[in-house]
Amino acid sequence: MLNIDFHSDGQSKNPAINHQKLIAYIHSGQLSQAEQMAYNLILLDQADFFAHKIYGSLLVQSERYQEAIASLEQAYTLKPEDTEILNNLGQAYYKLEQFDEALKYYNSALAQRSDFAECLNNKGMVLHALGRLNEAIDIYDRAIILRPKYLKAHNNRGAVLRDLKRYQEALASHDRALAIEPQNAEAHSLCGMVFQQLGQLHEALACQLRALAIQPNNPGIWVTLGLILSAKGMLTQALIAFDQALALNPRLSEAINNRGLILRALGRLSEARACFEKALIFKPCSVEALNNLAILQHQQGQLDSALETLNKALTFNPNHVSALINRSTVLRDMGQLDTALSDLAQAQTFEPDSVIACSNALFILNYHPDHSAETIFDAYREFDRRFGQPHRAAWLPHPNRPDPERRLRLGYVSPDFRGHSACHALEPLLTHHDRAHFELTAYAELTQEDALTAVYRRLVDHWVPTRGLSDDELAARIRADGIDILVDLAGHTANNRLGVFARRPAPVSVTWMGYGSTTGLSAIDYFLADATLAPEGSEALFAEQPWRLDRPLAIHRPVPEMGEVSPLPAHRRGYVTFGTLTRHVRINHRTLRTWATILQRLPGSRLVIDSKDFAAPSMQQRLTERFEALGIAPERLEIGYHSPPWDVLRGIDIGLDCFPHNSGVTLYETLYMGLPFITLADRPSVGRIGSTILTALGHPEWIAASETDYVERALALAADLDRLAALRAGLRAEMEHSPIRDEGGFVRSLERAYRRMWQLWCRTSIRHNS
Structure with missing residues (x-):
């Protein structure tokens, strides 16, 4: 409640004089005095339209949206034709993520004033939030036609294009904003977000640092910087960035939420949960915070709570792809496979190029009791058609020396070089490899290392952290490392790098261990198996050629x-x-x-x-x-x-x-x-x-x-x-x-298989080059 001091404000009995003084406060930046005076004027006269309008607008600026709506709706009652009131009501509802209400008021304003560029821009933001991306682009274009140098519209248009994955067009929109105002921090920051999506993290970081040099006290830019640092695997630095954002704005839900993500990645689960819950205090409708809280609840075995939280998130935004994917995972672990698959199909409707949604659907199909092996494999072939085969045109010849007997460079790609069930086979494998004949490189897709990671580091010749590297960047690194045989140890499990294998960076590629099924990628040469796992006659169920070891594909080191x-x-x-x-x-x-x-x-x-x-x-x-x-x-x-x-x-x-x-x-x-x-x-x-x-x-x-x-x-x-x-x-x-x-016997058998695979490639390579 505001303190009331009628004398200090010195209100006149003449409303026009009071309104002029109110405007003077605003123009001089004395917003708290303006807010106090507007409030007092309302107490003196509930029918003072101008006071309600100014007071509501100031409350929107101070993020007190519910109070703002009460005052603005009173102003709307007094003067329903005022388009600025309608626009401000839309903004308040937008900030509360009540998008349908916001859209209603924006549409009312535009029905009365079709050339209201600011309202068009705000409507575009609502359409963006609702996932109606192409409509949002059209609205921003209308705003820009009316005001060609409208910075916010250019930047917002670029943000929508980024979500449409039209990255070059997005950069062009932000470049137009920078042509208008070269020191526009928001445009630099948004360029960085596009580069992040492109996997060009070095460029993304440079953009954020330029934005911060212009506006060092902008908490939103600190949040974006934290996201990029997190993508680069620099978790401690990301945490510092989010803390800096919160020092500038302790109520910033996005910073609190993202801070929770870092803490979760660091294994500090109770602190992470507190962050997600705090973010929801400041922004109860935050789908991102609800989604992240649900992931944590799932991780802690609270499946019912996770499902309830995700249902709430999807009530606010039914098109939220990440929430749909996460709900499908919860439903999967509750044994509701068909419902889980339905969520994933819906996610792919909203985001057709979601590799995660498609991979998760394949994962679930492997468990389905009622589908035939042939039907399931059809889904794997579709995965290859959508996410594998488009990369074939960019495949490059391999310069590896086709010597069938030389020391081979093996590359193992895995997110599980840590405390994980894969250790029962992976540690014996790396321990017993013949280092005189095989040079080992581990490509480790890790968020956080642990004690077992240190063991794996010692067991290989080269250790390459891959978090933060795009598929193109990692494929280029593998080619530069001269890997002869690249081995996938994850399949369609979490944090896999199948996109790298689709680019075929090594002459020979193999999938094994972490998934137990075909990847669907025709770019991968071999599926490691034995005569029981992939019996004769089952070849049509694999995108890869089954390579059967001369002994059972079974190895386990007990704890x-x-x-x-x-x-x-x-x-x-x-x-x-x-x-x-x-x-x-x-x-x-x-x-x-x-x-x-x-x-x-x-x-x-x-x-x-x-x-x-x-x-x-x-x-x-x-x-x-x-x-x-x-x-x-x-x-x-x-x-x-x-x-x-x-x-x-x-x-x-x-x-x-x-x-x-x-x-x-x-x-x-x-x-x-x-x-x-x-x-x-x-x-x-x-x-x-x-x-x-x-x-x-x-x-x-x-x-x-x-x-x-x-x-x-x-x-x-x-x-x-x-x-x-x-x-x-x-x-x-x-x-x-x-x-x-028999750990040694298993590894010798595997090494014989690797050598034979290599010899076959050498024979093919020599024949093609002769």
């Missing part, structure tokens, strides 16, 4: 913390306990039906399902209800989450694998704790992971050919507890003496 194998729990309890450590995405109506049949056929038996997706009681309850619908009582189920899971495994007698997408690392862990598991040989290749592991172990009798066969094999294991106890006691030793634990 020492797992502890000892326990005695068979069934002997102590008197009933058999089945179990799985799988994520929810692998559980579907087929697996549920099969597991329920096992429990029905073996009265008294129990089932344990333990993973992070079931940390919340609500998730446990939903899965329990699905089993109840199949006739399984809740007391026969133990659903939850424990980390680490070693004691959980010590309480299980028989493991159950999932299908059509098998589990991965948890299957190795199951065996190492003495548990046999039943798997179903389903779609190549992700449906054959369990089969590959059991083939390597020498137990093909635990591989089922159908759901009925799966049930029978599980019951056969459960029928002989003494045999099951003997298996449990000896399974770890079996595993230690199997190909699974």
Whole structure:
């Protein structure tokens, strides 16, 4: 509430004199005095239109939008034909992200005054926010025709063109603004944002520094600088930039939100969450802050909360692509695959060139229980058509020396050179490589390094951080490094660099490990496999040529913390306990039906399902209800989450694998704790992971050919507890003496494959050059 001092303001009884004094305050920059006087004039006369108009406008400037609307609507009641009032009301609603209301007032103003350039510019901003980008361009063009030197319209037009990915046109708009005013900080900053989108981070940074030299106290420019520093992987410096923005404007939601992103990337999750929640205090309708809060809730296993937050975000902006993608991920982890795919399809409608949306859809399709392998592969071919093949025209010849026996340069590309499940295979691989014949380079797409990163650094000859490098820049670096064989270790998982492989920077390329399925990219030569994972006749399901090792593609280094194998729990309890450590995405109506049949056929038996997706009681309850619908009582189920899971495994007698997408690392862990598991040989290749592991172990009798066969094999294991106890006691030793634990043998086999791949390229290269 403003203090009232009628005498100090010295109001006249003549309204015209008061209004002139009010204008004088504004022209002299004495805005607080102007606001006080306007407020006092309203108290003296509620029908003072001019006082309401000025007071509302000043409140908009001071970001007190709800108060502004109250005063402006009073002014509108007094004089509905005043287009400036309508424009200011639109601006207040725009700032509150109530875009439909804002558009209503802008349209009313323009209906009365079609040449109102400022209102056209503001309407363009609303259309931009609503995702109606082409309409926004048309509106800005109208404003510029009316006022050719309208800086804001040129800059806003460029911002829309950037979102349309018409980057050169966007730069041209900002260049026109700079031609009008060379020292226009906003134009320099917006140019930097275009260069950031182009992956030209050096140029982007230079633009922001020029903008800051002009306006060092502009918090928005500090925010943009922070975003560019973050893209370059300079997280500490980015945090300083956001803190500087907040020093200038402590209520700036964008700075608080982006500060939270950096803290999340640094693993400081509680601080990050506090930032997102604080950003929402200052800007409750911020879709960005809601989206980021939901990501954190998901990361912390709070799936219901994450879904609720994302639903709220999409209420404010149904076209927000990132929120749609993130909601699909939450729905995926809740087992709602079709709904998740629907969100991703909607995201691609709004942003057809969203590689992330397309990759995530492929990821989900691998788990879908009802699609055929052929139907799924059609989606992978479409990915190649859209995101792979357009780069073929720019492929360059490889100058690598085609000597079939020389030392080869291997490049491993991964976001997982850190504490990640990939370490069970990746660390043994790098440890046992023959460095006399192979020179190793790690291309590490990391946000944050950890203790395991330091281990990986020591195991390679060259370490190249790739965060902040565009696909073109990284491809050029790989070519300059002379890599002979480039290996993708991520597939369509998060933070992959498949865009680099589409550019074919090395003579030979291979995909392996992190994804377990084809990438869909015809630019990649080989899919590393074995005769079980990609059996003869399955070649049509791979964009790459399956390269089958001369031994099983199974390698695993257990962690020492797992502890000892326990005695068979069934002997102590008197009933058999089945179990799985799988994520929810692998559980579907087929697996549920099969597991329920096992429990029905073996009265008294129990089932344990333990993973992070079931940390919340609500998730446990939903899965329990699905089993109840199949006739399984809740007391026969133990659903939850424990980390680490070693004691959980010590309480299980028989493991159950999932299908059509098998589990991965948890299957190795199951065996190492003495548990046999039943798997179903389903779609190549992700449906054959369990089969590959059991083939390597020498137990093909635990591989089922159908759901009925799966049930029978599980019951056969459960029928002989003494045999099951003997298996449990000896399974770890079996595993230690199997190909699974023969790290050196695996790497020698892989190196033979690499050498043969290289020799084939040399032969082709020599033939083409002769």
